[in-house]
Amino acid sequence: MYDINEILEPKTLEEALEMLSVRDNLTVIAGGTDVLVKLREEILNSLNLISIRNIDGLNKIKILKDGSIEIGAMTTFAEIFRNEIINKNISILSQAAVSMGGPQIRNMATIGGNICNGAVSGDSAPTLFSLNSKLKLKSKTDERIVKIKDFYKGPGEVNIKKDELLISIIIEKKDYENKYGTYIKFANRNAMDIALMGVAVLVEVKNKKFKDLRIALGVAGPTPIRCEIAESKGKHMDITDENMKLIGNLALKSSKAIDFWNASKEFKENLIEELTYRALEESVERAENHGNIK
Structure with missing residues (x-):
């Protein structure tokens, strides 16, 4: 049913970035709700997957010292709409999260995966655009911040390099x-x-x-x-x-x-x-x- 060659499961961010730095044939899988559907429909085939599901710390939501809200890329939509920080400060994102699929999908699908999929139909995208969100991208040797409006390049096409991972979404206090x-x-x-x-x-x-x-x-x-x-x-x-x-x-x-x-x-x-x-x-x-x- 699924044409998968291998699945790598790094336990730390450093391990994942090392794998991405030495291999250019890896496809990142987060919640899996998009990648697995594409595999089943044969849109993608013969993949070497790297799962970042088990990396600790990528699903945290916190307020930084400057008042910015940082949302880990592996945060699920269920975690977003139940989170006190989100509901108190940016409830519009909670509304988008609860509109995403059914309960089973929301428990698996991640905000980072939704963004990196690049689909214009992604429920998180319009809300994150309205909040002037910024994306933190990290590779083994570099880290960069990209405005979300500069991240989407075309249908299903986003501004992320083969050796990078989306780490978090940042929404500044003024926004x-x-x-x-x-x-x-x-x-x-x-x-x-x-x-x-x-x-x-x-x-x-x-x-x-x-x-x-x-x-x-x-x-x-x-x-x-x-x-x-x-x-x-x-x-x-x-x-x-x-x-x-x-x-x-x-x-x-x-x-x-x-x-x-x-x-x-x-x-x-x-x-x-x-x-x-x-x-x-x-x-x-x-x-x-x-x-x-x-």
Whole structure:
């Protein structure tokens, strides 16, 4: 059923990076929910796998000294939506996590694997884009920080080298403090299906205006997208129903939706406009409930 040549199981990060440094034919497997499906469907074949499942410390969630939140790449989606730090500070990511597959998938699938898969339908991507997330990548000889918007290069293609591992995701304090958001996934079977459209909205409000506004889309182009035109024009707008509908319409200017087997371009654009409006409504309501509209 699965065309696997070998599975290496390093116990430490150093051991894993050493293996990757001397062999260029290894495919990293984290939770396995993407790789094993591709193997079964014969999208991938004859693989030499390196499992990083048993490496200690890659599933930690912590607040750093500067207030940044660091999420280990091997953290599962179940661990994310149950985590106190996430729910208190970046609940939008918890919303995305709980929309990912069913309970069995969430218990296995990791946020790092979801990112490195490079799929625009990944539920974590729009939310992490809205949070201006940064990715820590490490090899045996080097470590680098990459902005998530620079990580996605095309459908299923990401900016990671053969000898590197994604270690963690970092969200700076300025990118989550006093901000409230909503992730909405539209799918044929809700959480049990991949996203037909994913919209993440993050707002900061002051004096009944949008002090900060971020809108990110999944499945609206070859990579996840930030709606920069809508963000720029929407920032400092009065928070009214009319303006939120206008911002939803402006989000279309950044979309690169196309006709596909699962939905037409027109249908996807209708989703973008409507879901952005709904996410704005819910995000403003969350801010209001926390006493952040004055």
